[in-house]
Amino acid sequence: MTKLKSNSPLIEKDLAYNWHPFTQMKHHETHPPIPIKRTDGCYLIDMDNNRYLDTISSWWCTIHGHNHPAIVHALSTQAKTMCHTLYAGTTHQPVADLSEKLVAITPKGLNRVFYTDNGSTAIEMALKCSVAYFKRKGxxxxxxxxxxxxxxxxxxxxxxxxxxVSEFNQEFSALATPAIKIPVPIECNKPDQLNMNGFITYCANVFSGFLKSNNNEVAALVVEPLLQAAGGFRMYPPQFLDMLGNLCTNYNVHLIVDEVATGFGRTGRHFAVDHVPNLSPDFLCLSKGLTSGTLPLAATLTTQKIYDAFYDDSKSNMFAHGHTYCANPLGCAVALATLSLFETDRTLDHVAKLSAMLDRKHDQFNAIHGVLNTRQLGSIFAMTIPSLPSIHTELCARGRSAGFWLRPLGDTLYFMPPLSIPVKTYEHLVDTVAEILTDILPT
Ligand SMILES: Cc1ncc(COP(=O)(O)O)c(C=O)c1O
Incomplete structure (x- = not known):
């Protein structure tokens, strides 16, 4: 039983039975989890009615704010008629409508949608489908x-x-063959002897060099477009993605684009791939923002060409893959409401305003001793603070006292709040955190 300094029955019960993701549970002996009673718009509210601005959109999901009335309405309306039906041998209106919409707003050529229920399974589907496609093609x-x-x-x-391969997944490396890794042209990693264009070309050449002799073994390249989120909010230019896309086409290799974190307006466009005109991914993986953080749902879009390779009189040629909750009607109804809000709330116009405000904030952070490489993409703002691990606890505690739920990632501090956040609220968050950092970072 976990020893705990807490007088909250909820925390005690939680820690008596539960095992949290990405959490060293022993840490909770001294730093218990915050019991959240409810959510409201951009806020998490604890049992004592303290409100915390959700600066990371509850792991990058919430787009239109928690409990958006239009989404809650769509959910409860759908729940009254059908919560679930298997998605093999049956179909339903919400999934047909959602697929039509997704095909309309994603890059040309993506016209088949396969549903799963989280970001990982959206990627798994693409990986398996890519290999199975090539097998069918000889x-x-x-x-x-x-x-x-x-x-x-x-x-x-x-x-x-x-x-x-990180400290988190290294111990499982014997279970799965690691992919070939190619370097990424991140501004702050640029070798001195290269300019940025030279660095982009160098990284693309590593990929083409590998493909020249190995393309007969490679099914697909998998990328997070423009932003490597969990890897430390590393941002790379659209030009590199464009070059990778062309190389994939030239060498008969699929391009799997993982928009699980970047999709649905985060980068200022509907999808990060929209920053690269004419990019034609073979697979586009969506989750998180798809339901604006309401229900677990994921979609992998692919092309007619790939779909056709499985279309046959023989059952054995089908794509033998699926999950119990594929295309869950509640999830689809909520996703439809999420997409409608982009139009009614003019979400992308609002992101442009957030982005313009953030654009003015770089100097403020760059002036703080110990803050490096401020960077921004759409509504996302990040910086590197080498000493962050040593000030992590104090920063988060000071953030909470100021009403912000912060969750730095290693030496990276970032903000990725719901897109519905008012400009003034976001500006207040940024200014207050700059003050806190100035205060606690050693000079
Ligand atoms: C880019 C990207 N892909 C995939 C995933 C996995 O998604 P999930 O945690 O829903 O399995 C994540 C999760 O953060 C992600 O950021």
Whole structure:
């Protein structure tokens, strides 16, 4: 039984029975989890009615704010008629409507939607489908993957194999063959002897060099477009993604784009791939913002060409893959409401305002001793603070006293609040955190 300094029955019960994700549970002996009673818009509210601004959108999901009335309405309306039906041998209106919408707003050529229920399973589907496609086309040796250094694609075995090997997943490396990793042109890692264009070309050449001799073994390249979120909010230019896309086409390798974190307006466009005109991914993986943080749902979009490879009189040629909650009607109804809000609330126009405000904040952080590499993409703002691990606890405690729920990642501090956050509220968060950092970072 966990020893605990707490007089909250909820915390005690939670820690008596539960095991939290990505958590050293012993740490909770001295730092118990915060019991959240309810959520409201951009806020998490604890049992004592303290309100905390959700600066990371509850793991990057919430787009329109918690409990948005239109989404709650869609959920309760759908729940009255149908909560669930298996999605094999049946269909339903919410899934047909949602797929039509997703096909309309994603890049041209993506016109088939396969549903799963979280980001990892959206990627797993793409990995398996890519290999199965090539097998059907006579390329059965094409069963390796290439991915970007510092990428993160989830925690299932396939996803770990295409993710960066880190202290968290190293112990499982014998279970999944790691993908070939290629370098990423991140501004702050640029070698002195290269300019940024040279660095981009160098990284693309590593990929093309590998493909020249190994493309007959490679099924797909898997990338997070423009932003490697869990890898430390590393941002790379659209030009690099464009080059990778062209190389994939030239070498008959699929491009799997993981928009699990970047999708749904975060980067200022609907999808990060929209920053690269004419990019044609073979798979586009969506989750998180798809339901604005309301229900677990994921979708992997792919092309007619890939779909057709499985379309046959023979059952054995089908794509033999699926999950119990594929295309859950509640999730689909909520996703439809989420997409409608982009239009009624003019969400992307609002993100442009958030982005303009953040654009003015770089100097303020760069002036703080110990803060490096401020960076921004749409509504996302991040910085590197090498000494962050040593000030983590104090920073989060000071943040909470000021009404902010912060969750730094290693030496990276970032803000990724719901897109519905008012500009003034976001500005207050940024200014207050700058003050806290000035106060607690050693000079
Ligand atoms: C880019 C990316 N892909 C995949 C995943 C995995 O998603 P999930 O945690 O829903 O399995 C994440 C999770 O953070 C992610 O950021």
């Amino acid at each position: 390329y059965s040796q094409k069963n390796r993957f290439v991915s970007l250094e510092h990428g993160y694609h989830g925690d299932t075995l396939g996803c770990m194999s295409v993710s960066h």
